[in-house]
Amino acid sequence: MTNPDLRAAQGTAIVVGGGAAGLTAALALAAAGASVTLVAPERRPDPRTTALMDGSVNVLKMLGVWPRLAENAAPLKVMRLIDGTRRLLRAPEVAFSAREMELDAFAWNVENLHLNAALDTAVSDAGITRIAAQLVDVANGSDHVDVTLDSGRTLHAGLLVAADGRDSAVRRALDIATHPRSYPQVAVTATLAHTRPHGDISTEFHTETGPFTLVPLPGNRSSIVCVVGAAEAERLIGLDPDAFARAMELRANSILGAMRLESPRGSFPLSAGTAERLNSGRAVLMGEAAHVIPPIGAQGLNLGIRDAATLAELVADALRAGGDIGGSTIGETYERRRRADIGARTFAVDLFNRSLLTSLVPVHGLRGLALWLMQSAPPLRRAVMREGVGPTRDVPRLVAGRPL
Numbered sequence: 001m002t003n004p005d006l007r008a009a010q011g012t013a014i015v016v017g018g019g020a021a022g023l024t025a026a027l028a029l030a031a032a033g034a035s036v037t038l039v040a041p042e043r044r045p046d047p048r049t050t051a052l053m054d055g056s057v058n059v060l061k062m063l064g065v066w067p068r069l070a071e072n073a074a075p076l077k078v079m080r081l082i083d084g085t086r087r088l089l090r091a092p093e094v095a096f097s098a099r100e101m102e103l104d105a106f107a108w109n110v111e112n113l114h115l116n117a118a119l120d121t122a123v124s125d126a127g128i129t130r131i132a133a134q135l136v137d138v139a140n141g142s143d144h145v146d147v148t149l150d151s152g153r154t155l156h157a158g159l160l161v162a163a164d165g166r167d168s169a170v171r172r173a174l175d176i177a178t179h180p181r182s183y184p185q186v187a188v189t190a191t192l193a194h195t196r197p198h199g200d201i202s203t204e205f206h207t208e209t210g211p212f213t214l215v216p217l218p219g220n221r222s223s224i225v226c227v228v229g230a231a232e233a234e235r236l237i238g239l240d241p242d243a244f245a246r247a248m249e250l251r252a253n254s255i256l257g258a259m260r261l262e263s264p265r266g267s268f269p270l271s272a273g274t275a276e277r278l279n280s281g282r283a284v285l286m287g288e289a290a291h292v293i294p295p296i297g298a299q300g301l302n303l304g305i306r307d308a309a310t311l312a313e314l315v316a317d318a319l320r321a322g323g324d325i326g327g328s329t330i331g332e333t334y335e336r337r338r339r340a341d342i343g344a345r346t347f348a349v350d351l352f353n354r355s356l357l358t359s360l361v362p363v364h365g366l367r368g369l370a371l372w373l374m375q376s377a378p379p380l381r382r383a384v385m386r387e388g389v390g391p392t393r394d395v396p397r398l399v400a401g402r403p404l
């Protein structure tokens with residue numbers, strides 16, 4: 001490469017990974033003015049759904065994705081928490097309403113099939129170069145980064161964005177450690193049709209093995225995330241479709257009437273872990289390459305979308321200043337701005353999950369007290385709702401619905 005080529009590479013970004021986080025990052029970086037190449041092998045079918053918080057919907061609106069998705073998304077206007085344990089100290093039922101926060105909805109739930117399809121179309125409409133390959137190696141240089149693909153081809157860019165998921169090859173190549181934690185639980189997922197309307201209400205039953213959550217989808221349909229022990233997960237997955245639907249209806253106390261299985265079932269062992277560093281030289285980690293969090297409280301991809309929005313903002317500012325988009329300041333600022341959000345949500349989800357699993361009565365009492373306080377103190381309830389939807393400080397411009 002000649003020197004002018006290297007200088008040109010400083011305004012270019014390679015995004016590795018074509019999951020929802022990588023696709024969003026590619027679009028956001030292109031909107032910031034970078035020249036983007038997306039390295040994305042074919043995706044496996046994903047039967048899950050994603051509840052996109054209000055701020056994530058703002059990002060998708062700003063990137064032109066939302067109009068392609070809105071008709072397939074259902075609003076979550078009320079979130080209801082029900083203590084479904086059979087313990088001595090049980091929490092009161094609590095309902096949070098989006099109206100209390102002057103929002104139309106806390107979040108919008110969409111099948112990942114539709115989400116990824118809308119993102120794919122937007123990526124292709126944005127003219128982003130897409131290469132169907134796997135990354136096999138990375139070489140971080142002072143003025144550019146080299147990426148080697150399994151085809152043997154080498155690409156050069158000013159910035160490398162690792163969105164290649166929880167087993168990130170980029171993270172390994174850069175020798176960045178994570179400290180993965182596993183939980184004795186598995187999330188069983190499915191989409192079910194039901195005879196009664198959900199009324200745009202998401203209901204979360206807290207049980208001794210973890211939450212059982214019903215999340216509205218368009219029509220008389222809901223997705224479920226049923227967190228249970230490994231043996232029970234295996235049993236549920238092995239049931240015939242009608243018996244499975246009946247088992248879900250029983251867990252839901254029939255609040256949505258009779259149920260019918262509409263999708264393949266998924267089974268996801270719970271784990272958590274955050275990369276020790278989110279940047280190294282000209283590379284940054286995002287999405288599950290950076291942080292894995294149990295599927296409780298719908299936080300995982302929402303964090304990934306905020307990673308993308310933050311990075312795009314830094315890149316837009318660097319380009320406006322005529323600078324290098326992969327310089328060390330960008331990586332370090334990204335690391336500093338993302339740490340608190342990722343740390344706070346990982347901590348809260350872990351604490352909540354452990355409070356359900358423990359047999360310690362005082363912990364059940366504390367959880368019950370916290371929920372009772374939320375039920376009876378509107379200011380506290382609103383503060384918790386605001387934090388649950390997204391951070392209130394250092395909000396990236398796209399998340400706030402403002403242009404880059």
Ligand SMILES: Cc1cc2nc3c(=O)[nH]c(=O)nc-3n(C[C@H](O)[C@H](O)[C@H](O)COP(=O)(O)OP(=O)(O)OC[C@H]3O[C@@H](n4cnc5c(N)ncnc54)[C@H](O)[C@@H]3O)c2cc1C
Binds near residue numbers: 017020043134189302
């Ligand atoms: C049951 C369940 C329910 C969930 N519900 C929600 C929810 O309601 N709301 C929410 O916000 N989050 C939710 N999440 C979390 C969310 O699904 C994840 O955060 C999200 O899918 C992670 O996206 P990603 O793009 O980072 O990773 P992935 O989707 O894993 O994508 C990584 C991509 O990288 C590619 N790749 C891998 N290796 C390479 C390589 N060497 N080279 C190139 N490409 C590579 C893979 O092919 C893959 O397509 C849920 C998770 C689970 C398990």
